[in-house]
Amino acid sequence: MCGLGHLFEKQGIATTVVSLIRLHAEKIAPPRCLWVPFALGRPFGPANDAPFQQRVVRAALELLERDDGPVLEDFPDDEPSNSEGETAWSCPVSFARSAEVLTGAAAVRQSLLDEIAAMQPWYEQARQRDGRTTVSCGVEDLESIATVMASMFEDELPASPDADRSLAEAMRPRAEDLKAFMLEAASAQPGNPTSTELNDWFWNETQTGDILQRLRHVCIAQEAADMKTLGFLLVPLARHIAPDVAA
């Protein structure tokens, strides 16, 4: 992002950059930069806190009134504490994640469908609350996604479900749709869960999270470079678990 500041200024348009990684802002030194001490993915602060977000936007824009640079300013405040609260949220829908590894595509598919069905009412609540959803980046319905996802656990990998892209390219948006569905749904449940709580729940307690962990291992075991890349992109680095633990 900081590099774009240089590129656009060279083309004659003034810029102000928001940066989440101060070290990179220091090294690249864009003309004007506001560093914000927020979580990666939330450059303008917590959701649904318009006054706080406006302070961030305003602080970035006010750097345009400086006479010379480069300017690297620190936003003075952390995100409000309720965005990463200390209360213990727990999802009221229990999936009783099995200690045994699901074997076979049919079991994986059924497990995904069960979770989708359990979370569907909460997803509808979230969609109504927010007036929007980020699910379905133009792919297909969740039931079909569960079927395609399960087919990855057959003895042989399936053909790509999309005529115009490889299996790896077709699977990534489907996996993202499943994640988004589950996280949006859980966010509507009582207790105002934080981002950390939502992600802990998804990766530690749901079959869908477990299946994505195991799909990661399926992908990185393939010879094709794009499948290995897919495996790298399915699960956050901080959530990687070893093959013999993923279950």
Add this chain to the structure above:
Amino acid sequence: MARLADIDESLRKPLEGLDCPTFEAPAWVTGPKLNQRRVAIISTAALSTRSDKTFAVGEADYRVIPGNTAGDDLVMSHVSPNFDRTGFQQDLNVVFPIDRLRELADEGVIGSVADYHYSLMGSTDPTLLAPAVERLVPLLKKDAVNTLLLAPV
């Protein structure tokens, strides 16, 4: 909580070791007072409208986001799994602060908000984004944009 020290080591190490480009003879563009500026957002969150193509691994092109895009029509297809998406899922302004910009325009803090905004995908070497930037500049100038708010994810 995005101070490097707070980020899990598995991600912190690559971030610390990232090879950052340097820019010789950096430009410094001046402009009118803030209340006369027309502002567009350039987001590197790989945003697009639902009808547009989503971003693919390694892509260095841009997507157009009309200013009147409905929230439900804006999706994210960034390839990195290593950042929080729950904020954007609940409120697009967490990543794409279009409503905040409009408020600042209404209050007279900035002059106006551009008709069109744009998104690219971060996690891409910025020098590879240079061709996209060159194609974007004429579009921004046609929209009378003189200021960019560059938003990461």
